[in-house]
Amino acid sequence: MSRFLVRWGVFLAVVACWQILTTLADHPYFPTPLEILDAARQMWLSGTAATLFLSPDAVDALVPSVGRLVGGWLLAVLVGVLVGTALGLSRRFLEYTGPVFAFFRSLPLPALVPVFVLLCRLGTQMVLAVILFGAVWAVLLNTVDGVRTVDRVQMETARAFRVPATRRLLGIVLPAALPKIFAGLRVSLSQSVTLMVVAELFAANGGLGGELRDAQDQFDFAQMWAAVAMIGVLGYTLNTLLLAVERHALGWHPAAGGRRPPARAGGHLVDHA
Amino acid sequence: MSTMLELARLSHVYGGDHAAIAELSFTVDTGELACIVGPSGCGKSTLLRAIAGLLAPTNGSVFLHGRPVRGVPDDLAVVFQDYSRSLFPWLTVQSNVEFPLRGRVGRTERQDRARFALAQVGLAGAAHKHPQQLSGGMQQRVALARALAYRPSLLLLDEPFASVDAQTRFELEDLLLRVHAEQGTTMLLVTHDIDESVYLGDRVLVLSGSPARVLADLTVDLPRTRDQITTRESEPFVELRSEVARLLRGTPIPVAF
Numbered sequence: 001m002s003r004f005l006v007r008w009g010v011f012l013a014v015v016a017c018w019q020i021l022t023t024l025a026d027h028p029y030f031p032t033p034l035e036i037l038d039a040a041r042q043m044w045l046s047g048t049a050a051t052l053f054l055s056p057d058a059v060d061a062l063v064p065s066v067g068r069l070v071g072g073w074l075l076a077v078l079v080g081v082l083v084g085t086a087l088g089l090s091r092r093f094l095e096y097t098g099p100v101f102a103f104f105r106s107l108p109l110p111a112l113v114p115v116f117v118l119l120c121r122l123g124t125q126m127v128l129a130v131i132l133f134g135a136v137w138a139v140l141l142n143t144v145d146g147v148r149t150v151d152r153v154q155m156e157t158a159r160a161f162r163v164p165a166t167r168r169l170l171g172i173v174l175p176a177a178l179p180k181i182f183a184g185l186r187v188s189l190s191q192s193v194t195l196m197v198v199a200e201l202f203a204a205n206g207g208l209g210g211e212l213r214d215a216q217d218q219f220d221f222a223q224m225w226a227a228v229a230m231i232g233v234l235g236y237t238l239n240t241l242l243l244a245v246e247r248h249a250l251g252w253h254p255a256a257g258g259r260r261p262p263a264r265a266g267g268h269l270v271d272h273a
Numbered sequence: 274m275s276t277m278l279e280l281a282r283l284s285h286v287y288g289g290d291h292a293a294i295a296e297l298s299f300t301v302d303t304g305e306l307a308c309i310v311g312p313s314g315c316g317k318s319t320l321l322r323a324i325a326g327l328l329a330p331t332n333g334s335v336f337l338h339g340r341p342v343r344g345v346p347d348d349l350a351v352v353f354q355d356y357s358r359s360l361f362p363w364l365t366v367q368s369n370v371e372f373p374l375r376g377r378v379g380r381t382e383r384q385d386r387a388r389f390a391l392a393q394v395g396l397a398g399a400a401h402k403h404p405q406q407l408s409g410g411m412q413q414r415v416a417l418a419r420a421l422a423y424r425p426s427l428l429l430l431d432e433p434f435a436s437v438d439a440q441t442r443f444e445l446e447d448l449l450l451r452v453h454a455e456q457g458t459t460m461l462l463v464t465h466d467i468d469e470s471v472y473l474g475d476r477v478l479v480l481s482g483s484p485a486r487v488l489a490d491l492t493v494d495l496p497r498t499r500d501q502i503t504t505r506e507s508e509p510f511v512e513l514r515s516e517v518a519r520l521l522r523g524t525p526i527p528v529a530f
Contacts, residue, residue: 156353
């Protein structure tokens with residue numbers, strides 16, 4: 001509990017410093033945090049009680065962004081885990097396809113956006129395609145890695161007890177691969193946030209990226225910063241949720257979950273790496 | 274006594290030229306606890322894997338209940354040396370023991386069998402722990418309980434106590450003898466420890482170095498009830514262990530290439 005207070009105390013102190021510095025500087029490009037907060041309130045929380053105080057703007061910006069982000073990421077997870085498992089089980093296939101995957105993984109993800117702008121219709125479909133294609137590799141390659149590290153003795157034990165193949169897959173291969181899969185999920189989630197913003201900046205109606213772009217066009221720095229901060233909050237919230245799921249799912253695993261040593265408790269700050 | 278297991282001129286050659294076992298023939302009777310002892314790396318594990326149907330031998334056959342073994346037989350269980358790699362760390366002890374029974378017997382029976390087997394190995398209180406929370410000896414007890422709950426006609430043990438400390442090893446040996454007396458399961462135990470083979474076995478099969486051949490098939494003429502101290506100092510025990518040691522020393526040490 002005290003660690004929690006210290007961590008958030010440091011966070012508030014940094015924001016307070018920022019407030020003081022921007023007040024002293026009084027520069028139009030750098031509005032104070034309070035001004036940004038006010039802009040955020042006007043943009044997203046000026047609605048009535050009937051809409052939970054959310055403004056129509058909030059519905060236009062947040063709902064599509066969160067929907068595209070989560071939808072695209074889940075698609076990437078589904079494809080990545082399914083294909084990764086299949087590839088991980090087949091030794092030869094990976095040998096031949098390894099360089100292909102290594103190449104796609106090394107592509108700078110935002111470079112894909114212009115390609116998809118031309119390939120897909122602008123809007124949600126394009127954003128989903130960008131996220132799927134960009135975020136799938138981290139999941140896929142980590143799944144392959146996880147599936148291939150399943151212990152030979154564990155598999156032989158299962159064979160000796162005549163455990164059927166489907167149960168070997170669901171009951172042994174996937175749980176054994178799960179720590180690696182979760183590592184892939186964390187990386188792909190932060191990639192998805194980046195890709196969602198870049199894709200929306202480029203060409204999408206609504207969404208946080210769209211708002212960011214519009215604020216920039218109108219030189220409205222407070223709104224621009226508000227959109228940036230909101231993207232940060234969104235990424236942080238989703239990552240925290242994912243870590244909670246991981247802790248629950250990997251409670252047995254010494255490097256994660258409940259028995260994680262306290263020294264690593266703040267690990268989510270560096271898990272984007 | 275009826276024959277549980279029969280090996281007929283079983284041979285296995287790896288990669289075309291490395292012969293691991295050569296023309297092994299022996300039988301194991303129902304209810305017997307037979308020990309196979311041989312130098313390290315002599316092909317004992319290959320033999321066990323061939324009996325378990327995990328490996329198709331290049332020549333010869335294995336018969337279980339008089340039927341040739343093709344693939345993994347239905348009523349056979351294996352306890353591997355490496356308990357930490359054989360148990361599933363994401364499952365509780367209870368679920369580990371139940372795992373092979375899923376889809377075979379109903380839920381209630383599965384739970385009952387697992388509880389009974391865990392009680393047999395003295396781990397009734399650890400059912401809801403995870404394997405990695407237990408000591409090595411306790412983990413091997415879980416692996417043994419898992420094999421027992423499966424109720425196999427033949428239990429294969431591949432150097433089951435080679436990775437635990439001496440004190441724990443004695444405890445586990447006595448536990449195995451007690452379970453064998455209670456359950457009457459036919460057991461085939463592979464070890465490189467001469468004393469262990471004599472202490473546990475009704476019979477000791479001495480294997481030569483690579484490729485493994487049967488050097489001797491010795492009946493252990495000791496009372497069925499054994500004791501870590503008095504049995505080990507008794508004359509028949511000392512004589513038999515010396516005989517096994519002489520047999521093993523007479524075989525050339527396998528050269529590693």
